[in-house]
Amino acid sequence: MEVDIVCVGFGPATAGFLTAISQAPGLPPLQIVCYERADDIGFGVSGVVTRARGIRASLPGLDLDQIPMATRVTSEKVVYLRPPSRARNAIDLPYIPPFLRKHDGIVMSIGQFLQYAGGQIMGAGVAQIWPGMPVSEAIVEDGRVCGVRLAGMDVRAPLTIVGDGPVGAVGRQLADSEPKEWAVGMKMVVDLPESATLPAGTVLHTFGYPEPGIFGFLYVHPGNVASVGIFVPSWMQAPTQTAYEYLQHFMLHPYLWRHLQGGRLRSWGAKSLNEAGRTATPLLVGDGFARIGEGSGSTNVLTGSGVDEAWTTGVQLAEGVIELLREGKPLTRENLETAYLARRRASWLETEAQAAAHARDGFHHGLLPGLLGMALAGFSNGRVALRGKPKPLSDTPPPPREWPPIPYDGRLLVSHQDALLMGGKVQAPGGFEDHVRFLDPAVCRRCGYQRCIQMCSGQAIAAGDGAVPSFDREKCVHCGACLWNCRHGVLAFQAGAGGLHSSEN
Numbered sequence: 001m002e003v004d005i006v007c008v009g010f011g012p013a014t015a016g017f018l019t020a021i022s023q024a025p026g027l028p029p030l031q032i033v034c035y036e037r038a039d040d041i042g043f044g045v046s047g048v049v050t051r052a053r054g055i056r057a058s059l060p061g062l063d064l065d066q067i068p069m070a071t072r073v074t075s076e077k078v079v080y081l082r083p084p085s086r087a088r089n090a091i092d093l094p095y096i097p098p099f100l101r102k103h104d105g106i107v108m109s110i111g112q113f114l115q116y117a118g119g120q121i122m123g124a125g126v127a128q129i130w131p132g133m134p135v136s137e138a139i140v141e142d143g144r145v146c147g148v149r150l151a152g153m154d155v156r157a158p159l160t161i162v163g164d165g166p167v168g169a170v171g172r173q174l175a176d177s178e179p180k181e182w183a184v185g186m187k188m189v190v191d192l193p194e195s196a197t198l199p200a201g202t203v204l205h206t207f208g209y210p211e212p213g214i215f216g217f218l219y220v221h222p223g224n225v226a227s228v229g230i231f232v233p234s235w236m237q238a239p240t241q242t243a244y245e246y247l248q249h250f251m252l253h254p255y256l257w258r259h260l261q262g263g264r265l266r267s268w269g270a271k272s273l274n275e276a277g278r279t280a281t282p283l284l285v286g287d288g289f290a291r292i293g294e295g296s297g298s299t300n301v302l303t304g305s306g307v308d309e310a311w312t313t314g315v316q317l318a319e320g321v322i323e324l325l326r327e328g329k330p331l332t333r334e335n336l337e338t339a340y341l342a343r344r345r346a347s348w349l350e351t352e353a354q355a356a357a358h359a360r361d362g363f364h365h366g367l368l369p370g371l372l373g374m375a376l377a378g379f380s381n382g383r384v385a386l387r388g389k390p391k392p393l394s395d396t397p398p399p400p401r402e403w404p405p406i407p408y409d410g411r412l413l414v415s416h417q418d419a420l421l422m423g424g425k426v427q428a429p430g431g432f433e434d435h436v437r438f439l440d441p442a443v444c445r446r447c448g449y450q451r452c453i454q455m456c457s458g459q460a461i462a463a464g465d466g467a468v469p470s471f472d473r474e475k476c477v478h479c480g481a482c483l484w485n486c487r488h489g490v491l492a493f494q495a496g497a498g499g500l501h502s503s504e505n
């Protein structure tokens with residue numbers, strides 16, 4: 001098939017691109033298709049609290065009442081969670097540094113927002129968005145990207161937009177560098193108990209528990225529904241629990257549990273975050289292709305914001321492409337650099353990305369240097385930062401640590417397997433091969449500490465015969481954590497269909 005523009009992935013970045021294209025007057029008719037690997041639009045995972053500066057600039061009349069689960073931020077707190085056994089087990093910080101504040105922002109569900117944005121885009125007749133269609137690879141001929149390959153079909157286009165997120169297979173195929181800093185973000189959407197008193201728009205950011213290095217959040221949506229989640233970073237080296245177990249201990253912290261007890265799990269999911277940001281910016285443009293969103297290093301680890309940044313990169317690319325199309329210029333690397341990258345480098349996105357570039361480096365030396373490094377970078381706009389480099393992943397399992405047992409209640413505190421069925425409703429359509437493969441069984445056999453098993457968000461990777469892990473597609477939530485947790489680089493994480501079946505995350 002031949003089209004004018006083909007997009008890989010429908011996350012906030014591509015939604016920003018297509019929205020801006022749909023608003024451009026007087027463009028010649030274009031055939032634009034967007035392929036999304038998940039089984040429907042918005043079946044992804046995110047927070048979300050966002051200042052939505054870019055989103056609101058694109059959608060000035062945005063009416064939050066039209067988007068389920070969206071509301072304005074009404075209150076915001078940063079809380080230091082201490083061990084529950086301490087007499088004072090939580091401390092509300094008296095002050096939120098300006099770079100972290102989201103008080104003028106929006107609490108929403110990225111899934112619901114993407115369904116809204118996707119509806120507007122398709123309603124405008126600008127693009128077709130096809131979910132359930134994983135792109136296997138980009139077609140590259142003589143150094144030029146000429147389109148994409150799906151199972152059984154090639155789609156050729158003068159421009160391929162790569163917006164496949166932090167662990168996308170096409171983005172990695174066209175990259176010239178790899179991020180070294182990651183986190184797995186895991187969250188639950190919860191029906192709060194009737195007795196809950198937290199108003200819609202409440203935003204809590206936490207740190208300190210269940211491990212000093214784990215950041216958490218609780219955001220309240222309209223209708224007595226909350227998003228609760230944590231980030232387990234790669235600099236923690238050797239987690240003593242899976243992210244799922246950490247999430248349960250996090251929710252059980254008395255500071256949060258008093259609001260959650262009696263609640264019910266609605267949905268659940270996990271996704272990797274590229275925490276390297278600007279320091280790991282891969283090749284952003286080439287002949288016939290441009291990269292947007294988190295895979296382009298847009299997530300800001302200082303402000304804790306990725307959705308609006310991803311959206312804005314999409315808008316900036318759209319503005320550049322519109323300019324090139326109007327001037328009748330070809331979509332070459334050089335022209336895309338001038339039209340897209342120059343815009344991006346001159347914008348607030350770049351200024352803030354520079355301030356954030358080394359903001360998290362201090363965490364390689366521990367929690368306190370990490371927090372200090374963030375404060376220094378934040379208050380000095382990146383001029384001062386504590387420097388540090390990621391260490392190679394540890395090859396020994398962490399020492400065992402005693403954790404209290406989880407008091408399963410069958411509603412909110414459920415087993416990992418039940419979360420897959422009840423909360424993730426994870427599915428794997430037939431007709432696709434395994435998207436996680438172990439490329440060198442001999443290396444897997446020698447690998448003493450199989451972190452890919454430990455870090456698998458869905459228990460899809462398990463101990464297999466002869467110490468080569470096994471993979472179960474029916475349990476994979478496509479978080480991609482296995483990719484950056486293989487110390488030997490022998491795990492292939494390709495594009496696959498299926499995964500989570502919820503548009504609330």
Ligand SMILES: Cc1cc2nc3c(=O)[nH]c(=O)nc-3n(C[C@H](O)[C@H](O)[C@H](O)COP(=O)(O)OP(=O)(O)OC[C@H]3O[C@@H](n4cnc5c(N)ncnc54)[C@H](O)[C@@H]3O)c2cc1C
Nearest residue numbers: 009011012013037046047049135165185293294306307495
């Ligand atoms: C738990 C969690 C909480 C977060 N909280 C916040 C928050 O509060 N505020 C905030 O601003 N940000 C938050 N983020 C970060 C935010 O989610 C990301 O920065 C943002 O989603 C990046 O958008 P994107 O469009 O670049 O990529 P993505 O959202 O990752 O979208 C990429 C899309 O491409 C699809 N795809 C991948 N490979 C292929 C392929 N081969 N073929 C077809 N489709 C493909 C994926 O399924 C996905 O839908 C959070 C992230 C997590 C995990």
